[in-house]
Amino acid sequence: MPMGxxxxxxxxxxxxxxxxxxxxxxxxxxASVEQQADPSLRGRPVLVSGDPQGRSVVSAxxxxxxxxxxxxxxxLVTARRLCPGAVIVRARHREYARVSHQILAILRxxxxxxxxxxxxEAFLDLTGCEKVSGPPRExxxxxxxxxxxxxxxxxxxxxxxxRFLAKMASDLQKPDGLVVLESxxxxxxxxxxxxxRLFGVGEKTAERLRSLGIVTIGALAQMPAALLQQRLGPxxxxxxxxxxxxxxxxxxxxxxxAKSISHEVTLPVDTADESRLQELVLDMSDRVARRVRRAGLxxxxxxxxxxxxxxxxIVRSRTLDGPTQLSEDIYAACLKLLDQHWDRSPVRLxxxxxxxLTGAGHGQLHFPDGRERQxxxxxxxxxxxxxxxxxxxxxxxxxxxxxxxxxxx
Amino acid sequence: xxxxxxxxxxxxxxxxxxxxxxxxxxxxxLGGIFVRASVPDRLYLTATDLxxxxxxxxxxxxxxxxxxxxxxxxxxxxxxxxxxxxIGLATDPGNFVTTMTWGHRSSLSIHGIEPEQFPSLPExxxxxxxxxxxxxxxxxxxxxxxxxxxxxxxxILTGLLLEVRDGKLWMVGVDFSRMALRTLTLTGQxxxxxxxxxxxxxxxxxxxxxxxxxxxxxxxxxxxSHAFFTMGSITVLSRLLEGQFPMYAQLIPAEAEVVTxxxxxxxxxxxxxxxxALVSDELDRTVKLRFQDDHMTVLAxxxxxxxxxxxxxxxxxxxxxxxxxxxxxxxxxxxxxxxxRVVLKxxxxxxxxxxxxxxxxxxxxxxxxxxxxxxx
Numbered sequence: 001m002p003m004g005x006x007x008x009x010x011x012x013x014x015x016x017x018x019x020x021x022x023x024x025x026x027x028x029x030x031a032s033v034e035q036q037a038d039p040s041l042r043g044r045p046v047l048v049s050g051d052p053q054g055r056s057v058v059s060a061x062x063x064x065x066x067x068x069x070x071x072x073x074x075x076l077v078t079a080r081r082l083c084p085g086a087v088i089v090r091a092r093h094r095e096y097a098r099v100s101h102q103i104l105a106i107l108r109x110x111x112x113x114x115x116x117x118x119x120x121e122a123f124l125d126l127t128g129c130e131k132v133s134g135p136p137r138e139x140x141x142x143x144x145x146x147x148x149x150x151x152x153x154x155x156x157x158x159x160x161x162x163r164f165l166a167k168m169a170s171d172l173q174k175p176d177g178l179v180v181l182e183s184x185x186x187x188x189x190x191x192x193x194x195x196x197r198l199f200g201v202g203e204k205t206a207e208r209l210r211s212l213g214i215v216t217i218g219a220l221a222q223m224p225a226a227l228l229q230q231r232l233g234p235x236x237x238x239x240x241x242x243x244x245x246x247x248x249x250x251x252x253x254x255x256x257x258a259k260s261i262s263h264e265v266t267l268p269v270d271t272a273d274e275s276r277l278q279e280l281v282l283d284m285s286d287r288v289a290r291r292v293r294r295a296g297l298x299x300x301x302x303x304x305x306x307x308x309x310x311x312x313x314i315v316r317s318r319t320l321d322g323p324t325q326l327s328e329d330i331y332a333a334c335l336k337l338l339d340q341h342w343d344r345s346p347v348r349l350x351x352x353x354x355x356x357l358t359g360a361g362h363g364q365l366h367f368p369d370g371r372e373r374q375x376x377x378x379x380x381x382x383x384x385x386x387x388x389x390x391x392x393x394x395x396x397x398x399x400x401x402x403x404x405x406x407x408x409x
Numbered sequence: 410x411x412x413x414x415x416x417x418x419x420x421x422x423x424x425x426x427x428x429x430x431x432x433x434x435x436x437x438x439l440g441g442i443f444v445r446a447s448v449p450d451r452l453y454l455t456a457t458d459l460x461x462x463x464x465x466x467x468x469x470x471x472x473x474x475x476x477x478x479x480x481x482x483x484x485x486x487x488x489x490x491x492x493x494x495x496i497g498l499a500t501d502p503g504n505f506v507t508t509m510t511w512g513h514r515s516s517l518s519i520h521g522i523e524p525e526q527f528p529s530l531p532e533x534x535x536x537x538x539x540x541x542x543x544x545x546x547x548x549x550x551x552x553x554x555x556x557x558x559x560x561x562x563x564x565i566l567t568g569l570l571l572e573v574r575d576g577k578l579w580m581v582g583v584d585f586s587r588m589a590l591r592t593l594t595l596t597g598q599x600x601x602x603x604x605x606x607x608x609x610x611x612x613x614x615x616x617x618x619x620x621x622x623x624x625x626x627x628x629x630x631x632x633x634s635h636a637f638f639t640m641g642s643i644t645v646l647s648r649l650l651e652g653q654f655p656m657y658a659q660l661i662p663a664e665a666e667v668v669t670x671x672x673x674x675x676x677x678x679x680x681x682x683x684x685x686a687l688v689s690d691e692l693d694r695t696v697k698l699r700f701q702d703d704h705m706t707v708l709a710x711x712x713x714x715x716x717x718x719x720x721x722x723x724x725x726x727x728x729x730x731x732x733x734x735x736x737x738x739x740x741x742x743x744x745x746x747x748x749x750r751v752v753l754k755x756x757x758x759x760x761x762x763x764x765x766x767x768x769x770x771x772x773x774x775x776x777x778x779x780x781x782x783x784x785x
């Protein structure tokens with residue numbers, strides 16, 4: 001930590017204090033998930049592709065495949081030629097999303113400020129949390145252990161005073177790396193690297209920089225920003241800032257801004273049948289709860305949306321005693337809302353949403369309420385649906401044979 | 410009705426019953442105070458919102474007995490703004506217009522409501538009862554009331570349980586994540602049977618406010634549907650809450666589950682929590698307590714706000730431990746600990762902790778921790 005002790009606390013809110021930003025980058029994510037799922041793939045070169053038979057490209061290559069020169073984005077045909085021994089696996093994006101959510105849920109137990117950057121990367125802002133989550137390096141080791149314990153996967157973590165440096169840091173050691181970068185390390189570690197390693201410099205920009213004689217990040221840092229802007233446009237000033245390791249972009253968690261998880265459906269035929277409406281609400285409560293659990297979140301405010309045949313819409317909400325992830329709680333609140341606010345007129349659209357979302361990994365614990373069975377049941381049904389699809393399990397109530405007016409089930 | 414009464418004594422009487430006037434009356438008469446004068450020299454005031462009520466008796470010169478319902482807020486303001494000294498109140502029995510008179514030919518008339526419309530309060534039909542000293546009752550209410558739920562979703566939890574068992578009065582407030590329990594040994598009444606009732610914590614708070622002195626006896630009487638607290642000239646009554654009150658004894662961790670026991674200076678701990686509250690997060694008010702060797706480290710931090718680190722000396726037996734709590738929930742308990750030292754018993758990272766007073770067995774506070782980072 002560049003600034004420690006009481007000074008740091010005293011300066012918070014007064015001067016811009018160095019932040020503690022972490023970048024977590026999963027190593028060969030898709031390929032590693034496949035290797036975890038099928039032990040026979042471990043230790044072998046694995047290529048993940050959208051369509052192993054067709055003319056698609058490599059979505060991910062395991063570390064075993066990389067010495068052969070195989071990289072993500074390469075046509076599958078080329079990859080096969082370079083690495084004939086590779087096992088080619090069809091991509092299962094749903095599974096990758098599930099593991100990704102599992103990892104995000106772990107990260108959210110360290111700080112509420114978690115910004116998923118892509119399916120296999122996230123930024124964390126640990127500023128001010130170091131006394132609670134431990135020193136950054138130890139927090140990083142704990143995160144690596146927790147992710148490995150939960151998923152069997154490894155990641156590279158970069159820790160730095162800003163996003164840009166954190167991302168550069170995680171890139172410096174792969175796989176299973178942990179690099180702490182200070183601003184003072186920039187000239188030694190970053191300047192010798194080619195400009196293409198700069199986050200945000202693509203082929204085109206690199207080409208134009210080369211035409212100005214700029215090949216390394218160090219050379220870029222020495223350029224007057226005004227001159228560069230003249231040649232490359234107004235955005236170039238930022239490149240010089242980055243070359244000096246300066247970046248003020250904040251980490252923004254999903255929770256920032258209005259955030260809710262909702263589900264709604266427009267009925268093929270308007271209905272005023274109460275029991276039919278309850279079934280729809282139950283189904284949507286299930287779906288919302290499932291998505292909330294999948295995102296590693298929990299929510300406190302349940303909202304129901306009803307639109308009648310005249311397109312008049314009402315939205316009514318109810319705040320629960322505490323945050324929940326269970327469809328039973330959402331459904332119970334919806335039933336009360338329906339009872340209070342539905343005027344019994346035919347409904348053409350029903351929606352259910354859960355808001356006031358917080359990470360499920362932290363928060364006030366409640367007294368045991370005898371609902372462990374419900375939570376376990378939710379975990380089991382989630383696991384079954386992850387594996388066999390959303391429709392693999394259906395509530396008996398929703399199997400109702402009544403289909404008045406030809407409504408689909 | 411026609412009376413003469415001192416302005417100060419009428420004002421204090423009106424202020425007491427005003428607390429029971431319905432804030433959003435469902436019918437106009439419930440926004441009023443029932444005033445009844447009877448010979449010799451008795452003035453009764455009553456207010457109720459149908460769930461709870463306060464009635465009071467005071468003395469006045471009664472020239473003509475009778476009764477009227479006067480709008481509560483208006484009456485309170487009129488009496489408060491009247492000059493000190495004797496004032497008169499006279500009701501026209503035809504239209505219930507009530508005229509307050511003072512000084513020389515000064516008067517203020519208020520439109521009243523016919524007294525027959527005022528709901529009659531239930532009579533204290535005693536099924537069981539207790540007598541407690543005012544000071545004890547006030548302390549018990551303060552030490553348990555804060556833990557009752559504020560949320561109406563489970564109405565029974567907004568009440569305090571009063572239970573007589575084993576020669577003791579047990580008072581319990583329970584929320585979803587905490588419970589406060591206080592006991593008091595009852596003298597002179599120990600007929601074996603067990604009795605219990607749940608009274609809204611809000612009403613209990615009013616009782617605590619109205620209790621004056623320490624040694625005066627408060628008579629508490631319960632019928633099957635109501636509780637009546639009589640203290641001197643004031644009676645507070647309340648409908649009992651119906652429903653299944655939690656099995657509170659089961660929420661207290663057994664001695665065998667305790668892994669760490671810590672003795673801490675109460676004031677130092679409370680002051681530390683007060684400071685931690687400054688920088689703890691908005692949502693859960695997280696404070697981490699780390700117990701190690703002979704000290705406790707108090708940690709709280711919010712990004713972009715600030716952080717707190719404090720070390721307090723403690724007497725620790727058992728395992729070293731690090732656990733997080735909501736600061737507010739600790740402050741609530743510590744403010745009610747009257748002994749110099751507080752004893753904290755921890756049972757684990759995600760299970761209940763017990764706060765109790767050193768060398769006193771009559772106060773138990775059970776608090777669930779916050780699920781802490783890294784323990785997921």
